[in-house]
Amino acid sequence: MSIEFRTTQRSVANTALAGLQSSLDRFQQLQQKLSSGVAISRPSDDPVGTVSIMQVRTDQSRADQYSRNASDGADLLGTADTALTTMLDDIRRLRVLAAQGINGGQSPDALSASAAEVESIRADLLAQANTRYLGRPIFAGTADVTDAYDANGSYQGDLGVAKRTVGPGTSVDVNVPGPDVFGPAGGDLFALAQQIADDLRSNQANLPGRLDQIDTSLQSVQNQLATVGARYNRVDTMRTLNDNRSAALGNTLADVQGVDIPHTIMDLQLQQTAYQAALGATARVVQPTLMDFLR
């Protein structure tokens, strides 16, 4: 015996209603996607996609922070670079003045004028060594002081190294403590300059020895300048890397989270057609009964 499946007006109406409802529901979902611009608005829409979005957002935020750290480090190193370059010129001038003192034949007035210039160069060197970045002396290590060297040329800072985190588990040194550049306390560049000024005035015989000392200082500053330049390159590269990574992650985020607009609009169009077809079919099926034909 075959089971006869009776169809009733009510079941037709129910089926039509259920069909229209689900069609309208899909219509609304597409519309919501288009108007919000995001394909995933809650974890159950796509659990894996949700976690990708969260991961990518975190990574992007971190990459932006690394870039900011690198940028800050680059600024600091750039400041150090400028200060050291200026100081190199000063040290070369110091050497010229000392060499002139050795040659002899200079009047005491000229020597005393040279000595005065050396002292002003020393003051300038000290000023450069106290260069600040955002209110802090860059050659003072990590010490909490206002100046790296005081007026007498004695070092106030420590030998601490400041670092900037520029990648996961990667950090770069972004400062050079004063003694590393200018020589150890007592035997540093500023003491040397003062000695040269004194020698120019009263003891020119010491000057040839001072020339060697100047060369050592010059070498030390040049070395540190090279180090600073190399580190600057490194943080600058890391900044670019992190910026690129952030942009790439932004694209990934748009891919995972964003709505494929042409595709969605096509879907919407199809859904609209389906919805209209369902409406038309329902209008035709639900209306007639036997009553229309019995007379």
Add this chain to the structure above:
Amino acid sequence: MSEFSSLNAALTGLYAQKRALDVAGQNITNANTDGYSRQRVEMSALQGPTVPSIYSTWAGTGAGVSVDSISRLRDSFLEQRAAIEHGQLSAYQTRTGVLHQVEDVFGEPGDQSIQAQLSAFWNGWDDVANHPDDLAARQQLLEKSRTVAGQFNQVGGGLEAQWTSLREQLGATVENVNATAQQVAVLNAAIQRGTQSGSDVNDLADQRDQLVQQLAQLSGATVRGGSDGMVDVDLAGGALVRGTHANALAVSGVTSFDAVPDPTLGGAPAVDVVWAEGGYSASLAAGTAGGQLAAINTDIPGYRYRLDTLAQQLATTVNAAHANGFDQNGNAGGPVFTGTTARSLTMALTSPDQIAANSAPGSLDGAAAQTVGELGSASDGVDAHYRQLVVSLGVDAQTADRQQSIEEAVVQHLDASRESIAGVNLDEEMTNMVAFQHAYEASSRFLSAIDEALDTLVNHTGMVGR
């Protein structure tokens, strides 16, 4: 057979066709009534005496038609299955609703969610590490720490509010079950009396069956036929309705969210629906109440304990790293967060100079802050665990969605089958009406034919030659 018995036969025809027309009318008027089952007049031909006795003869024709009963077309096995599937669907619907609300509480993936606040928090430490003496960076970090703790509080509080509201809803559901079961028992009694006295109980039975389906949706109850047209309603083996008697349910267990144990530890459920008499568990697994119980005992506490663990981990790891640093006053870093649950997580620092950013007193190297800032990138850190929590929430909700849509399809087919048997087809009723109307007309024509024949016999016979 006498002429007069033919008159009677015609009369039975008129009665029967009239009755059938009435039933067709009842069917048509109830074509859109919820729970109505179509009815049919069961007719049978009235036969002559089947056991002929001495001196009696029988010409062989019947004596008309009799209306035996008006049957209610309904498949009781389909009804039983419908009760089971509707109960299951209600449970899924309840659970899906709860999980979607939990998703709303977490608000992922979003700009204001825990994940976003954690990212900002870790970045804040880097800003302090870059400039340990910058009061603005420190102030900002304090604000970000407060926001992270606040976000944990909010999500934890949201889960608690949801749990409390569900606990109340469960009470309302159980009260509804008790009232409905009582009504079913009362209707059972009316049906029993009606059946015993032989009156029409079809509409009462329709009403009762609709209530039984409601019970199934509320509690996952199942139904089976009883005596005298009554039904028994069972709940996981226990008797919810036995004939004319209904047993009441009650909610037992804890009333505060804090008292709910971690569901992963096993053990007895914190909240249960029990029989009011005796107090032993009704073992509800389906229906709205079953879904609510699962959410109350398993889903919401599960997310809560995982979130609490994360809050603890955040406090422990940040505090430990912070303790290695030294603050602006040269003191070792104190705890950044206190509290052991998501709801009680509190930022403990009171002033920006308490942030221990440096590795030694008096130093400004920012090394300690850098260490804290990198905690967020750890592969087993709070962020990674939090993402795992969100992915399992997403999978749970998605699975519930799918289970629900599968069950919806099952229920839809089942309801179509029920409608196919019990529903009213207007075309069919119209056709029946035409048939019954014609039969009625023919019966009355038969009556007139006999009448005319009798008239001829009585008034015009024996008048020959008058």
